[in-house]
Amino acid sequence: KIRSANKAALELLGYTEAEMKGMRLPDLFGKIPEFSEQEHYTGEELAKLRSSIIKQKQFLTKSGRINPASVSCSVLKSEKDGTEGLIIVGHDLTEQYDIENKLDHLRKERLIAINEAQEEERIRIATDLHDGLGQMLTAISYAIQEFGGESDNEEEIKPEVTASIQKQIDAAIREAKSIAHDLIPIVLKDFGLIVAIENLIRKANELYDTKFQFNAFDFNERIDPKLEKALYRICQESVNNIIKHARAKNAMFQILRQNQAIVLVIEDDGGGFDPEFKGKDTNNAGIGLISMKERVIAFDGTFTINSSPDFGTEIIIEIPCRKS
Ligand SMILES: Nc1ncnc2c1ncn2[C@@H]1O[C@H](COP(=O)(O)OP(=O)(O)O)[C@@H](O)[C@H]1O
Ligand SMILES: [Mg+2]
Structure with a gap:
């Protein structure tokens, strides 16, 4: 039985304190396994009841609404006579779910x-x-x-x-x-860089075994369309390289907007390669990495590759670009 409830709980559930006192747990949560009508529980029974309460995903209000909730619960022991009880803390998730x-x-x-x-x-x-x-x-x-x-x-x-x-x-x-x-996608033009990269990453995930992830930080405004194109091309080529060469389990694309610069970091946990060697071996070196670097330099940016068999490949690109 419920012995007391705080104000927030009363407001949320729609009961007065008097109404609430003496109500049973199923009145609040619906059916709870492990609940029985007995007056006293042993410690072990309470622990079981607790584990079944924290699995509850919703509660019932007085007006009959079912609200989604997250519920936590701890077993309390009174110092005086050792009687045990439960304290239940619930968070109403209705608003969060709506959003x-x-x-x-x-x-x-x-x-x-x-x-x-x-x-x-x-x-x-x-x-x-x-x-x-x-x-x-x-x-x-x-x-x-x-x-x-x-x-x-x-x-x-x-x-x-x-x-x-x-x-x-x-x-x-x-x-x-x-x-x-x-062939630069319309998506890039109409929806901007972030949506275009999201799209690229989604397609890569649909088609290949590598798990691609993408995060953008603080990147809400559109930037110079030429720079958007360049960055999109770089991501596109990196996806291709990871699929073609890396045999990676995971690949992570991150882009962030700072006050003075745009930073793009592309990592994979694949087999890596020797960037020095590829640079020299002109017969074997493809055009992908070179043109990536060219694009970055054209925007006065810096282009760094770190790669090793143990850690895979990491490309870090920084391009100066003031926030407007
Ligand atoms: N993410 C990567 N993981 C492993 N090797 C890579 C990766 N990216 C590029 N490489 C190596 O660098 C070489 C050059 O890449 P690139 O310039 O894009 O040319 P291409 O893809 O046409 O071979 C690739 O052939 C490959 O050996
Ligand atoms: Mg390539």
């Missing part, structure tokens, strides 16, 4: 918006490829067929024809580059 539900809803809506943006983006790229690049290559193909049919030897190919084909090929290359450039 979480709202956030969940917002997240879902954002996810839908992102998916729609991506779908639009795909359609646009497909159109660019088909109507733009595809048409250009078709035109080039026709041009080559034409003079190929007329002439059996090279001398007959008119310089104007080769010049024109050359021009068309150049245009096609430009078009290909511009499409590739556009």
Whole structure:
């Protein structure tokens, strides 16, 4: 039976102190295993009751509402006569749950918006490829067929024809580059760096065994779009490298905004490599790390790689960028 309750508990549950006194635990929590109507419990029984109370996830108010709660409980022993009782402390989580539900809803809506943006983006790229690049290559193909049919030897190919084909090929290359450039996701443009990286990390987690994590600290404002692109590309290349080379269990991406700088730290616990060696071995060195470094230097930043077989790889990038 309940002997006393503090004011907060009375307010929360909606009872007066008089009403509360003498109520039973199931009146507050619903059914509790280990609870019985007996007046006195042994210490052992109380301990069992306690462990079943702390598992409670909700309580009932006088008006019949069921509120989510976290419950803690300790066994008390009176010094005078040794009688034992329980003191129960509960936290009402209704408000927290409401907020979480709202956030969940917002997240879902954002996810839908992102998916729609991506779908639009795909359609646009497909159109660019088909109507733009595809048409250009078709035109080039026709041009080559034409003079190929007329002439059996090279001398007959008119310089104007080769010049024109050359021009068309150049245009096609430009078009290909511009499409590739556009592959920077719309998400980055519309939703900003953090959402774009979140998206990248989510996809990596869906597709690969490495557990990717991403944290952003103090990063609420948008920054220079060029810098957003550069940082996104760096993350993208790092995801690729971790998948391709690291054989890591975990990878952690962290970005934080300080007053004077942006810091991006990318760690994995994979096999590592010798950054010195890769730098020298030009045949083997890929373009990924080099272009990462180039991008960072272009923004007056610093680029550091630490890598070893025991600890995996860590890339630390710091780029000066004042908070507006
Ligand atoms: N996270 C990593 N873990 C282990 N090795 C890596 C990692 N990142 C890069 N490397 C090594 O550095 C080399 C150069 O990487 P990169 O410049 O991106 O070129 P590529 O990925 O095309 O090989 C890789 O071939 C690989 O051996
Ligand atoms: Mg690479």
